Amino acid sequence: xxxxxxxxxxxxxxxxxxxxxxxxxxxxxxxxxxxxxxxxxxxxxxxxxxxxxxxxxxxxxxxxxxxxxxxxxxxxxxxxxxxxxxxxxxxxxxxxxxxxxxxxxxxxxxxxxxxxxxxxxxxxxxxxxxxxxxxxxxxxxx
Numbered sequence: 001x002x003x004x005x006x007x008x009x010x011x012x013x014x015x016x017x018x019x020x021x022x023x024x025x026x027x028x029x030x031x032x033x034x035x036x037x038x039x040x041x042x043x044x045x046x047x048x049x050x051x052x053x054x055x056x057x058x059x060x061x062x063x064x065x066x067x068x069x070x071x072x073x074x075x076x077x078x079x080x081x082x083x084x085x086x087x088x089x090x091x092x093x094x095x096x097x098x099x100x101x102x103x104x105x106x107x108x109x110x111x112x113x114x115x116x117x118x119x120x121x122x123x124x125x126x127x128x129x130x131x132x133x134x135x136x137x138x139x140x141x142x
Contacts, residue, residue, distance in 0.1 A: 006035065010042055025054045037066035045071065049078030057083075061090035064099075073102035076111070085114035097126040 009027050028036060028051065040048045040063065052060050052075055064072050064087055076084040076099060088096045088111070100108055100123060112120060 006039055010039060024051070028054060029059075033062050033066055034068060037063050037069040040075070041068070041070050045074055045078060048075050052076075052087075053079055053083065057086045057090065060087045065091055065095060073099045077103055077107040081107075081110040081114045084111050089115060089119055093122060093126065097123060101127065 009024070012024060031039065040051055043051060048071065052063065055063065063069060064076075076087060079087075088099060091099070096119070100112065103111065112123065115123070
């Protein structure tokens with residue numbers, strides 16, 4: 001999408017025009033994942049969470065998996081815990097663990113119980129290691 005159009009969409013999200021949510025959702029569907037991640041990075045936290053909540057879960061997973069996507073934990077904290085868990089379940093183990101580690105303790109306690117039993121067990125193993133240690137990296141790669 002041309003940069004001019006991205007700026008218009010960004011402005012439209014900021015203004016939250018009455019009829020805009022439907023139009024915004026339609027425009028988001030046509031954006032490249034990298035462009036959408038960059039757009040979300042430019043929004044306030046509340047706006048970013050609103051945009052992610054508009055996306056179908058597979059698309060939200062695709063966006064959260066983008067290497068340029070920032071504030072993933074903070075954005076997922078703003079979502080309904082069940083919705084955040086659905087998105088987390090679609091991410092790789094290392095990405096999921098990184099996001100959970102960056103969440104506040106309160107939000108972690110709200111989201112983790114919504115994960116499948118397999119995901120919770122996997123996270124228990126991964127979260128026992130400090131962030132960025134060799135043990136955590138080796139566990140993830142198994």
